[in-house]
Amino acid sequence: MKTHLLPALRLTLALLLVCCVAYPALVWAGAQLAPNSGQGETIRHNGRVVGYANVGQKFDRPEYFNSRPSAVDYNASGSAGSNKGPSNPEYLATVHTRVEAFLSQNPTVKRADVPAELVTASGSGLDPHLSPAGAYAQVERVARLRKLPVAQVRALVAAHIEEPLIVFFGPAKVNVLRLNLALDSLQGR
Amino acid sequence: MTNELLGIGSMYLLTLVLALPLGAYLARVFRGEKNLLDFMRPVENGIFRVAGIDAQREMSWQQHMLALLTINLVWFLLAMLILCTQGSLPLNPDGNPSMSPDLAFNTAISFLVNCNLQHYSGESGLSYLSQIVVITFLQFVTAATGLAAAVVVFNALQSRTTEKLGNFYNYFVKSLTRLLLPGALLIALVLAFNGTPMTLQGKQQLITLQGDSVAVSRGPVAAMVAIKELGTNGGGFFGANSAHPLENPNYLTNAVENIALCIIPFAMVFALGFYLQRRRLAYMIFGVMTIGFMALLAPTVYYELHGNPAITSLGINQNLGALEGKEIRFGAAASAYWSITNTVISCGSINSMHDSFMPLSGMNQLLGMMTNAFYGGCGVGLLNFFAYLIIAVFIAGLMVGRTPEFLGKKIEAREMKIAVIVTLLHPLLILAGTALAAHTYAGNPTEYAGWLANPGFHGFSEMLYEFTSSSANNGSGFEGLGDNTPFWNISTGVVLLLSRYLPIIGPVAIAGLLARKKYIPESAGTLRADTATFGVMVLTVIIIVAALAFFPALALGPLAEHFGLY
Numbered sequence: 001m002k003t004h005l006l007p008a009l010r011l012t013l014a015l016l017l018v019c020c021v022a023y024p025a026l027v028w029a030g031a032q033l034a035p036n037s038g039q040g041e042t043i044r045h046n047g048r049v050v051g052y053a054n055v056g057q058k059f060d061r062p063e064y065f066n067s068r069p070s071a072v073d074y075n076a077s078g079s080a081g082s083n084k085g086p087s088n089p090e091y092l093a094t095v096h097t098r099v100e101a102f103l104s105q106n107p108t109v110k111r112a113d114v115p116a117e118l119v120t121a122s123g124s125g126l127d128p129h130l131s132p133a134g135a136y137a138q139v140e141r142v143a144r145l146r147k148l149p150v151a152q153v154r155a156l157v158a159a160h161i162e163e164p165l166i167v168f169f170g171p172a173k174v175n176v177l178r179l180n181l182a183l184d185s186l187q188g189r
Numbered sequence: 190m191t192n193e194l195l196g197i198g199s200m201y202l203l204t205l206v207l208a209l210p211l212g213a214y215l216a217r218v219f220r221g222e223k224n225l226l227d228f229m230r231p232v233e234n235g236i237f238r239v240a241g242i243d244a245q246r247e248m249s250w251q252q253h254m255l256a257l258l259t260i261n262l263v264w265f266l267l268a269m270l271i272l273c274t275q276g277s278l279p280l281n282p283d284g285n286p287s288m289s290p291d292l293a294f295n296t297a298i299s300f301l302v303n304c305n306l307q308h309y310s311g312e313s314g315l316s317y318l319s320q321i322v323v324i325t326f327l328q329f330v331t332a333a334t335g336l337a338a339a340v341v342v343f344n345a346l347q348s349r350t351t352e353k354l355g356n357f358y359n360y361f362v363k364s365l366t367r368l369l370l371p372g373a374l375l376i377a378l379v380l381a382f383n384g385t386p387m388t389l390q391g392k393q394q395l396i397t398l399q400g401d402s403v404a405v406s407r408g409p410v411a412a413m414v415a416i417k418e419l420g421t422n423g424g425g426f427f428g429a430n431s432a433h434p435l436e437n438p439n440y441l442t443n444a445v446e447n448i449a450l451c452i453i454p455f456a457m458v459f460a461l462g463f464y465l466q467r468r469r470l471a472y473m474i475f476g477v478m479t480i481g482f483m484a485l486l487a488p489t490v491y492y493e494l495h496g497n498p499a500i501t502s503l504g505i506n507q508n509l510g511a512l513e514g515k516e517i518r519f520g521a522a523a524s525a526y527w528s529i530t531n532t533v534i535s536c537g538s539i540n541s542m543h544d545s546f547m548p549l550s551g552m553n554q555l556l557g558m559m560t561n562a563f564y565g566g567c568g569v570g571l572l573n574f575f576a577y578l579i580i581a582v583f584i585a586g587l588m589v590g591r592t593p594e595f596l597g598k599k600i601e602a603r604e605m606k607i608a609v610i611v612t613l614l615h616p617l618l619i620l621a622g623t624a625l626a627a628h629t630y631a632g633n634p635t636e637y638a639g640w641l642a643n644p645g646f647h648g649f650s651e652m653l654y655e656f657t658s659s660s661a662n663n664g665s666g667f668e669g670l671g672d673n674t675p676f677w678n679i680s681t682g683v684v685l686l687l688s689r690y691l692p693i694i695g696p697v698a699i700a701g702l703l704a705r706k707k708y709i710p711e712s713a714g715t716l717r718a719d720t721a722t723f724g725v726m727v728l729t730v731i732i733i734v735a736a737l738a739f740f741p742a743l744a745l746g747p748l749a750e751h752f753g754l755y
Binding site: 009019023048051060074076078079089095099111126131164170172 | 192193195196199232235236239240241242255256259260262263264267310312313321322325326329330358362365370373374377378381382384385386387388390392393395396397398399401403404405406407409411412415427428429432433434435438439440441443444496497499500503504505506507508509511512513514515516517518519520523524539540541542544545546547548642643644645646647650667668669750753754
């Protein structure tokens with residue numbers, strides 16, 4: 001072991017320079033050319049940063065499109081899922097409560113149309129998206145509370161649907177923050 | 190649903206298309222032939238000069254293992270030192286504290302052995318210095334360690350008789366300079382251009398549109414995530430790993446990360462074929478691995494796309510499948526695909542919470558780690574498979590009444606003993622560990638109430654998963670388990686150590702012993718290892734040895750939960 005110890009120490013030193021100095025520096029330099037120079041894409045509104053495009057935030061006020069339940073309450077200094085197993089009775093009771101709450105807030109929506117994502121927590125607790133169905137199910141409530149025509153709000157959702165990658169791959173989705181921003185802008189807020 | 194299936198189908202095909210030429214390239218690199226990245230030679234020579242290493246000196250298999258273990262010990266001490274003092278070291282903008290000794294032990298071991306089991310959350314548990322110098326560093330060098338060990342085995346399986354099996358440092362450094370560093374750089378840039386942060390600034394405070402005050406964690410994420418996947422490490426920068434929207438911002442980055450973690454294990458199988466000029470053998474191995482992989486993948490995708498029956502009975506719209514613990518931008522199919530690729534391959538990163546998958550999906554994730562040889566980890570997957578191969582050769586030899594031979598070398602009692610010890614170690618560690626935990630828990634459920642997030646069969650699955658993941662050096666978890674306690678930190682730490690080094694040393698020793706033996710040219714009486722018949726034989730051995738040993742434990746956990754739910 002002794003014959004290998006000195007080379008091991010010196011090799012570790014050399015590799016620290018390569019893997020922990022040169023490599024991150026190269027990635028950092030490359031990232032400077034990326035949009036927002038490697039800081040993550042932020043969104044500004046009325047002159048201030050209101051969030052990251054990719055990091056979901058809490059929308060629980062009824063006049064906004066609500067985001068999904070979150071195990072960390074959208075506190076982005078951490079991240080986690082609920083880790084509830086599919087047969088956990090306590091968890092299933094929570095889901096049931098969420099379904100009833102959604103139905104009472106959105107009386108025009110049929111039970112069979114309540115989107116599962118609005119009653120289940122995401123993996124990160126910071127999911128920035130809803131499915132198109134998840135947004136459409138909230139249109140009538142939002143329109144009613146904001147005194148906007150339903151058709152106008154529906155059109156706004158349609159305009160915010162992000163198609164699957166190169167049309168074919170993966171699910172379609174709606175960025176909740178962008179949608180709610182557009183909604184606020186519509187009313188000049 | 191069609192879009193989701195198209196997505197995962199094309200991910201698999203693209204990985205395959207890229208892995209074939211990469212395998213040919215790797216064979217050239219490790220044979221020392223002319224290749225695309227020869228311009229890296231000055232860098233390699235510089236590294237060898239600083240380290241004072243003669244990269245041409247040939248080593249025996251024992252010298253290889255000694256070199257490997259010594260440098261691993263150095264890395265362990267380095268990691269312990271930094272993790273225990275990170276609170277007072279620079280590059281800690283969020284002011285995160287130093288780790289407790291038992292947590293530092295678990296973390297250092299877990300990254301040292303390429304497992305990346307995490308009993309902390311990156312946002313609050315590590316400084317940026319630790320993320321770079323401990324985590325990113327170990328993610329590079331442990332992947333290269335696995336590759337170097339695999340190349341030693343390649344070298345030993347050639348048709349000749351020798352003690353000399355190349356130079357460990359040469360294989361190790363070339364794995365870094367010719368594969369991992371350039372590959373990771375490419376992936377990191379793709380991530381950075383899609384919104385993954387690469388910054389040394391701390392959390393950003395902001396007021397959301399609705400008026401809540403939040404802090405958003407950031408950091409040098411892109412550099413770390415790239416090697417996390419490419420080196421089949423799997424430990425996330427953030428607590429939620431690749432489910433986190435900054436660590437994995439969209440469907441494209443998800444595909445890039447998923448392909449990255451599959452490509453080296455795929456390519457190494459092909460590299461074996463090119464290296465030994467036995468391409469049929471490589472296709473046989475790849476075929477067996479693919480059958481095993483698909484058998485686990487298909488039911489998982491099915492169950493996730495069809496949603497949770499207990500939620501279906503609430504009468505709501507579950508068209509998108511089971512969404513608890515999943516992200517909308519990936520969907521149920523890509524989450525299921527990711528979970529199976531990450532468990533058959535010992536990467537263990539996650540883009541959705543495995544704890545919330547349907548019971549049989551969870552069982553398939555467990556089976557991926559229990560067999561641990563369908564593609565498998567960076568280099569080491571092939572070593573595990575090699576142990577199964579040896580057993581299959583032996584049994585097949587006995588069945589037809591011939592002396593067992595593999596690639597022109599006789600398999601004798603010594604090799605068999607090592608192969609059997611290596612393959613039985615895995616169920617022993619998993620089952621004994623789970624039994625110990627279950628016994629401890631059952632002895633005093635109130636004291637250990639913090640362990641399990643779910644009652645009943647699922648709670649048992651959480652403990653079973655933790656030991657399976659540790660022993661497979663996988664690193665994913667049923668994260669409902671409250672695992673940052675001395676019991677879990679120390680018990681899984683010990684399992685991690687045993688299950689990394691013995692399964693490397695064992696197969697390398699077998700290969701080293703075989704290399705010394707006289708080469709017997711193939712004749713009409715030789716049992717051919719590169720046929721479909723032999724492939725079926727290997728698959729049978731894997732099912733008997735790996736899967737059946739675990740059946741009783743699976744019956745108590747996921748199977749029982751499944752029949753209660755459906």
